[in-house]
Amino acid sequence: MTAQPAGIADAIKITDLVKQFGAFTAVDHVDIAVPKGAFLVLVGPSGCGKSTLLRMLAGLDEPSAGEISFLGNTVSSGTGGVVADPRQRNAGLVFQSYALWPHMTVANNISWPLKVAKWSKADRDARVNEVLALLGISALRDRYPAEISGGQQQRVAIARTIAPKPSILLFDEPLSNLDAKLRIEMRSELMRIHRATGATSVYVTHDQVEAMTMATHVAVLNIGRVEQFGAPIDLLREPATTFVATFLGTPPANLLPVVRRGAELIYGDLPLADAAIAGNLDSAQLLFRAQDIGIGRVEGRPSLAATFSEAAPIAGQTMVTAMVGDVRITGMVDGYFHAMPGDPIELSFLRDPDAVFTTGGERVAR
Amino acid sequence: MTSKSPTLASGSRLFRSETVTPLILIALVAVLVIAPLVKIVLATLTPDGLAAWQAVLASPLSQNLWWKPLANTLILGFGVASGCLLLGGFLAWLVILTDVPAPRFLGVLSTLPFMIPSFAAALAWGTLFRNSRLGGSAGFFEVNGIAIPDWLAWGLVPTLIVLVAHYYSLAYTIIAAALSSVGADLIESAQMAGAKRPRIFFGIILPVVTPALIAAASLTFAGAVSNFAAPALLGLPVRMQTLSTRLFGMIETGSGERGFVLALLLIGVSASFLFLADRVVSGRKAFITVTGKGGRTKRFALGAWRWPLFALAVLLGVGTTIVPVLVLAASSLAPQSGALFSNWTLHFWIGEGGGQMAQGQAGIFRNPVLIDALWNTIKLGLTVAGITMVLGLALAHTIVRRKGTLLANVLSQLAFMPLLIPSIAFAAAYIALFGAPIGPFPSLYGTFALLVIAAAAHNLPYAVQSGRSVLGQVSADIEESAKLTGASAVRRMLVIVFPLAIRGLLAGAILVFVKMVRDLSLVVLLFSATSPVLSMVAYRYASEGFMQFANAITLLILVICLAASLVAQALQSRVQKWKQS
Numbered sequence: 001m002t003a004q005p006a007g008i009a010d011a012i013k014i015t016d017l018v019k020q021f022g023a024f025t026a027v028d029h030v031d032i033a034v035p036k037g038a039f040l041v042l043v044g045p046s047g048c049g050k051s052t053l054l055r056m057l058a059g060l061d062e063p064s065a066g067e068i069s070f071l072g073n074t075v076s077s078g079t080g081g082v083v084a085d086p087r088q089r090n091a092g093l094v095f096q097s098y099a100l101w102p103h104m105t106v107a108n109n110i111s112w113p114l115k116v117a118k119w120s121k122a123d124r125d126a127r128v129n130e131v132l133a134l135l136g137i138s139a140l141r142d143r144y145p146a147e148i149s150g151g152q153q154q155r156v157a158i159a160r161t162i163a164p165k166p167s168i169l170l171f172d173e174p175l176s177n178l179d180a181k182l183r184i185e186m187r188s189e190l191m192r193i194h195r196a197t198g199a200t201s202v203y204v205t206h207d208q209v210e211a212m213t214m215a216t217h218v219a220v221l222n223i224g225r226v227e228q229f230g231a232p233i234d235l236l237r238e239p240a241t242t243f244v245a246t247f248l249g250t251p252p253a254n255l256l257p258v259v260r261r262g263a264e265l266i267y268g269d270l271p272l273a274d275a276a277i278a279g280n281l282d283s284a285q286l287l288f289r290a291q292d293i294g295i296g297r298v299e300g301r302p303s304l305a306a307t308f309s310e311a312a313p314i315a316g317q318t319m320v321t322a323m324v325g326d327v328r329i330t331g332m333v334d335g336y337f338h339a340m341p342g343d344p345i346e347l348s349f350l351r352d353p354d355a356v357f358t359t360g361g362e363r364v365a366r
Numbered sequence: 367m368t369s370k371s372p373t374l375a376s377g378s379r380l381f382r383s384e385t386v387t388p389l390i391l392i393a394l395v396a397v398l399v400i401a402p403l404v405k406i407v408l409a410t411l412t413p414d415g416l417a418a419w420q421a422v423l424a425s426p427l428s429q430n431l432w433w434k435p436l437a438n439t440l441i442l443g444f445g446v447a448s449g450c451l452l453l454g455g456f457l458a459w460l461v462i463l464t465d466v467p468a469p470r471f472l473g474v475l476s477t478l479p480f481m482i483p484s485f486a487a488a489l490a491w492g493t494l495f496r497n498s499r500l501g502g503s504a505g506f507f508e509v510n511g512i513a514i515p516d517w518l519a520w521g522l523v524p525t526l527i528v529l530v531a532h533y534y535s536l537a538y539t540i541i542a543a544a545l546s547s548v549g550a551d552l553i554e555s556a557q558m559a560g561a562k563r564p565r566i567f568f569g570i571i572l573p574v575v576t577p578a579l580i581a582a583a584s585l586t587f588a589g590a591v592s593n594f595a596a597p598a599l600l601g602l603p604v605r606m607q608t609l610s611t612r613l614f615g616m617i618e619t620g621s622g623e624r625g626f627v628l629a630l631l632l633i634g635v636s637a638s639f640l641f642l643a644d645r646v647v648s649g650r651k652a653f654i655t656v657t658g659k660g661g662r663t664k665r666f667a668l669g670a671w672r673w674p675l676f677a678l679a680v681l682l683g684v685g686t687t688i689v690p691v692l693v694l695a696a697s698s699l700a701p702q703s704g705a706l707f708s709n710w711t712l713h714f715w716i717g718e719g720g721g722q723m724a725q726g727q728a729g730i731f732r733n734p735v736l737i738d739a740l741w742n743t744i745k746l747g748l749t750v751a752g753i754t755m756v757l758g759l760a761l762a763h764t765i766v767r768r769k770g771t772l773l774a775n776v777l778s779q780l781a782f783m784p785l786l787i788p789s790i791a792f793a794a795a796y797i798a799l800f801g802a803p804i805g806p807f808p809s810l811y812g813t814f815a816l817l818v819i820a821a822a823a824h825n826l827p828y829a830v831q832s833g834r835s836v837l838g839q840v841s842a843d844i845e846e847s848a849k850l851t852g853a854s855a856v857r858r859m860l861v862i863v864f865p866l867a868i869r870g871l872l873a874g875a876i877l878v879f880v881k882m883v884r885d886l887s888l889v890v891l892l893f894s895a896t897s898p899v900l901s902m903v904a905y906r907y908a909s910e911g912f913m914q915f916a917n918a919i920t921l922l923i924l925v926i927c928l929a930a931s932l933v934a935q936a937l938q939s940r941v942q943k944w945k946q947s
C-alpha cells in the first residue's frame with residue numbers, strides 16, 4: 001500500500017501488471033494511471049487482452065505479477081492475489097452479455113445488489129425508482145429480462161451497475177450487441193451517466209470511434225501491451241507507433257514505405273520528402289493523413305498514378321481509396337467524386353508527411 | 367402455358383395433399399391413442415365396470431386393491447423423485463459448476479445408468495441381496511455369511527433403491543443442461559454485487575434452474591409410479607403391491623374391469639403430477655437466459671474436497687452401471703448363486719439339457735423357445751421402430767409445416783398424449799379395445815399385431831420428437847423450392863425430405879428399437895404365448911427362480927441394446943460432422 005493521501009492518489013493505478021494463462025501472456029507489463037472522474041477507454045483488436053485487464057480491475061481474476069490500486073489502496077497484486085474481493089472494491093461491472101438474472105424482474109435485478117449490500121427497503125425502492133428514471137426504463141420495471149429488447153436489457157444492466165453508487169464503473173464492450181443507431185444513442189447516454197455519477201470509468205471497446213468520442217484517456221492495447229496511453233487528441237496527433245496511427249482516426253491514415261536516395265526519401269521512384277526528417281535512417285515509413293492527399297495533379301507537389309477502387313461521401317467531401325500496387329491509399333476531395341473501379345487516377349501529396357516511423361513501427365522524434 | 371386452367375389442377379392437388387393428409391393422420395392418431403382410452407373408460411361404465419369401481423374404491427377389498435397399492439406407489443414416486451433430485455442434482459453440480467477432476471468422464475458415467483433397464487438392476491439386486499426367507503437359493507451376501515434383513519432383501523426399500531439407481535441419470539441430464547445454461551457472467555455479476563457463495567447459490571443458481579428441477583422431479587416421479595419390473599421382481603414375492611403390479615395381477619387373473627379401473631386410476635396419479643409440475647413451471651416466467659459472447663460456466667474451487675467428491679461420484683456411477691452388469695454376467699456363469707466367482711460354466715448359455723444342472727434345462731442358446739423369443743424381440747423392435755418413424759415423420763412434417771393452425775395443435779397434443787400414460791395402463795387400454803372382436807374384425811388379443819400397434823402408439827411422442835428435430839435440418843425453404851417446381855407432396859417427401867432426414871431418422875428409429883427390446887411393462891400384458899419376447903421370458907424365469915437364465919437373457923438384451931446404441935452414436939456423430947462442414 002502506498003503512503004499517498006487519498007485526496008491526490010490516482011483513482012486507478014495499474015503498475016507493471018502481467019496476466020498469464022499457462023505459458024501465454026494475455027496482459028504484458030501494463031502501466032496506466034488515471035485521476036478520479038476520468039473516462040479511460042481501452043481499445044485494441046480482438047484478443048489483445050482488454051477483457052482480461054478489466055476482469056483484473058473488477059477483482060474476478062488475479063494478476064500474475066504487478067499491482068492494481070484504487071485511490072492509493074492496493075486491491076490486487078501479483079504477490080497477494082486478489083487483495084480486496086469484488087465487493088470490497090466499490091466497483092461495478094457492466095458485462096458484454098449484460099448478465100441479467102433471468103428469474104428476476106427488471107426492478108429486482110436492480111434492487112438485489114442493494115439487498116446484498118444491506119440497504120433498507122425504503123432506500124432500495126427509492127434508489128431503484130431513481131435509476132429507472134435516469135435510464136428512462138421506469139415502464140419496464142415489472143418485466144423479465146426475456147421480455148425486453150436488447151437495448152432495453154442493456155439499460156437495465158447499466159442501471160443495475162450504477163444503483164449501488166460504485167466509485168469505479170467498468171464496462172466490457174457494452175454497446176457491441178446493439179445496432180448502429182442505438183449505439184450512438186447509448187454512447188451519449190453513457191457519457192451523461194458518467195458525468196451524473198462522477199465515478200471513474202473504464203470502458204473496453206474495439207470500436208475506435210467510441211474510444212475517440214467518449215474518452216478522457218485512451219490506452220491502445222496490442223497483444224497484451226500498451227502501445228500508447230494518453231489523451232485521445234494526443235494519440236491522434238502524435239501516434240507513438242504505426243499500430244496506433246493506423247488503428248485510430250477515420251479515415252485511416254496512410255503509411256508509405258520509403259528509402260533514402262541522396263537527400264531525398266523516395267517511394268518507388270517518387271521523391272516524397274527531405275531525407276533529414278528521417279534522421280540517419282536509410283529506410284522509413286511516412287504517415288500521410290487522408291486530408292493531405294488529393295486527387296488529380298497539383299503543381300509543385302509530388303504525385304502518383306493509382307487505380308481507383310472505391311469512394312464514400314462524408315460531410316460534403318468524398319473519401320477516395322485507390323491502389324498503388326498492393327498498397328491502399330486513402331485521400332479526400334471536396335464535393336462528390338465518381339469513377340469506375342479500375343479507372344486510372346492521379347494522387348498528389350499536398351503537404352509534407354505528418355510523422356515518420358522506423359520500419360519497425362516506432363515514431364522518429366523530430 | 368396451356369389453355370387448361372392450372373389453378374384447377376393445383377387446386378385439387380392442394381386439396382389432396384394439404385388437407386386430406388392431416389385429416390387421415392388425425393384419424394389414425396385418434397384410433398391409436400384416443401380410441402383405447404375412450405374404450406377403457408366405457409368398459410368401466412358398464413354394470414360390471416361400475417361394480418369394479420365400487421370394489422376397488424369402496425368395499426372391504428379396497429384396502430388391498432387400491433389404498434395400500436396407492437400408498438406404496440406414492441412412497442415410491444416421491445422417494446424416487448427426491449432421491450433422483452438429490453443424486454442427479456449433486457452430480458450435475460459437481461460436473462458443471464465445480465473444478466472436480468475429469469468432469470467429462472463423470473458426465474458420461476452419470477448418463478449411463480438410464481441405459482440399463484430397471485429389471486436388470488432389480489435382478490442384479492436380487493442376485494446379491496436376496497435372503498432365504500422365501501426359500502429358493504439365497505443371494506451372494508447371505509451365502510457368504512452376511513445376514514440380509516428382510517427389509518433390505520425385499521419390498522419397498524430395494525425397489526426404491528433400484529428405481530433411484532435407474533432414474534437418477536435422467537434427473538442428472540435435465541439438471542446438468544440447465545446448470546450449464548447458467549453463464550459465468552450471471553454468477554460473476556452477483557459476485558460484483560457482493561454476494562457470497564451461499565447467497566449466489568440460493569439467490570441466483572437455484573432459482574434459475576428451478577424449472578429444470580421440477581421437470582426432473584415430475585419425470586422421475588412418473589417413471590417410478592408406472593414402473594412394473596422393479597416392484598414385480600422385488601416386491602411381489604413379499605406381496606408388496608403397487609398400482610402397476612395390482613393392475614397386472616387383476617388382468618392376469620381375469621378380473622378385467624377391476625384392472626381397467628386401476629389402470630385409469632394409475633393414469634390419474636401419474637398424469638396429475640406431470641400436469642401439476644407443468645403448471646408450476648409454466649406459471650413462472652420462462653427463464654431463458656440471455657446469453658452473449660461465449661458460454662463459459664463458472665467453476666467453483668472444491669479445495670480439499672476435490673478428490674473425495676470425485677471418488678464418491680465414480681463410486682455412484684460404477685455402482686449403478688458396471689457392478690450390476692458384472693453381477694449379471696458372473697451369475698449367468700456360476701452354478702451356485704452364492705459362489706458368483708467360482709466353478710464358472712457356460713451351461714446356462716450353451717449347455718445341453720438333461721443333466722443335473724438347472725433341473726435339466728438346456729442353455730439359452732439351445733432352448734428353441736428362447737431362440738424364438740430372440741427373433742420375436744428383434745422383429746418387434748424393428749417393426750415398431752419402422753412404423754413409428756414413418757408415422758412420426760409424417761406427423762412432425764404436418765405439425766411443423768402447418769405450425770400455428772388448429773390442425774397442427776390438435777395433432778401435436780394427440781401425439782404427445784401417450785407420454786402421460788404409464789405403459790402398463792396403456793396396454794390395459796389396448797386390451798379393453800381389442801380384447802373382444804370389433805364388428806367383422808376378430809379379437810386381436812394375444813397377437814403379435816396388437817403388440818406392434820400398441821407399441822407404435824406408445825412410442826409416438828418420441829417418434830414425433832425425433833421427427834421434428836430431423837426436420838429442423840430440412841428448412842422450409844428447401845422444400846418450398848421443390849414445391850415451386852411443381853413436385854407433388856409425396857415426391858417432395860421422397861426426393862427432398864427423406865434423403866436429408868435419413869440419418870436422423872435412423873438414429874431415432876434405433877432409440878425406439880432399444881426401448882422396445884428392453885420393455886417389460888407393455889409386453890407383460892400384451893405378449894402372447896405363441897410369440898414370446900426376451901424380456902418376458904426373463905421375467906418368467908426370474909419369477910420361477912431360475913436366476914441364472916433370467917440374468918443371462920437380461921445380459922443378452924443389454925448387449926443388443928448396447929450394440930444398437932453404439933450404431934446410433936456413430937450415426938449421430940456422422941450427422942454432426944456433416945452439419946459442421
Ligand SMILES: Nc1ncnc2c1ncn2[C@@H]1O[C@H](COP(=O)(O)OP(=O)(O)OP(=O)(O)O)[C@@H](O)[C@H]1O
Pocket residue numbers: 021024026044045046047048049050051052053206
Ligand atoms: N481463461 C483463459 N485461459 C487461456 N487463455 C485465455 C483465457 N482468457 C483469455 N485468454 C486469452 O487471452 C487473450 C486476451 O483475451 P481477452 O478476452 O482479454 O481479449 P479481448 O481483448 O477482450 O478480445 P475481444 O475484443 O475479442 O473481447 C486471448 O488471446 C484469449 O484467448
Ligand SMILES: [Mg+2]
Pocket residue numbers: 050051052172
Ligand atoms: Mg473481450
